[in-house]
Amino acid sequence: MAHYELIKVEGRAKRGRFHTVHGIIETPVFMNVGTVGAIKGAVSTEDLEEIGTQVELSNTYHLHVRPGDKIVRSLGGLHKFMSWNRPILTDSGGFQVFSLAGLRKIKEEGVYFQSHIDGHRIFMGPEESMQIQSNLASTIAMAFDECPSSVAEREYVEQSVDRTTRWLKRCKEEMARLNSLPDTINREQLLFGINQGAIYEDIRIRHADEISELDLPGYAVGGLAVGETHEQMYHILDEVVPHLPQNKPTYLMGVGTPANILEGVDRGVDFFDCVYPSRNGRHGHAYTNHGRMNLQNAKYEQDERPVEEGCQCPACRRYSRAYIRHLLKAKEMLGMRLLVLHNLYFYNHLMEEIRLALDEGRFSQYKKMRLAGFEEGEE
């Protein structure tokens, strides 16, 4: 019996608590992206517990291709498979329609893909996506949508969004059917709908109103941070979030930078996810209170300080910038791992501070202070 408990509001910012079968999610939350059932960079689920991860995010498409959702199901579902008993959100594979463009054909019934592993042809529609996510038995399943390019023509976006609505209805029906089956692993799996419409605010609003009527347990804003400016993204959020149910969590998909998150929270967003902390960590970048730092820069060659003074993450408690730089240069996995841990800790800790600020009614002030800090530049 999932429900969203709204604890406090400051302006449009929401402090909430989402109750799920796998435990409570304190919001606003940043979900840690582990596409294939693992956070890249040799990060274990024990690590996730240590760095304060609330929700792990995996991908339907990737797990369907390898190892196969039926195998995960036969092993007891994704929670048991990866040894993680807290909430998991699975993305539907819809975004791969967009990100693997060139390898796909979109039709009314669904999408024909080509596997990025071995090139074989795959079909995925709303029903297939729900069946796969049911087999994975995640806490939250995302609707199978199409994410049109931010520069797509208005006419294309209109018909794409209408199809996404039809797909959402099919997702809802299929999820209800699967949740009613006696041998389904997680019979309380939750379906979140996804708003689309590129940068056309009227299409976005119409779509938000339509999908809100389906009374799903949560809603996402998709198709942002895919090429448009920050101003456009914030404007769309200003317009669209008020048209999504305020008594349900709102999830801004794929976003973003620490500044994007502060702005998103300020506009009523509860859930975030982004590959930035993990991908940039693997690529040698660290997030700090003073902006982003490239640990591969020569100036850190003899820097004995931790990445961030006072940070309680596993990297900063013990290792120097100089050592991490050396590991990155030597292409040692440990370098990546330490920065991924630092970055995810940084994001998770940022969210914790945001929640505390909301609890104490000083979010607006906190946001201003943090944004100013990020502008200062690295030490």
Place this chain on the structure above:
RNA sequence: GUGGGUGUAGCGUAGUUGGUUAACGCGCCAGAUUGUGGCUCUGGAGAUCGUGGGUUCGAGUCCCACCAUCCACC
């Protein structure tokens, strides 16, 4: 010691019958990256072409000597 080969950026190489500002990969120095392939992309710095002499309007390229290095044979 004799014969042969090779010397071009930190490393590995390309460079036409001698012809503008000597090219490429890796590395180095920076920058990009938003529902993830650990990549990828974009810039930048860096070379008195082993040394010295010669031929020529002009030499990385041809000639001579020397130096270094590799291979084979004593």
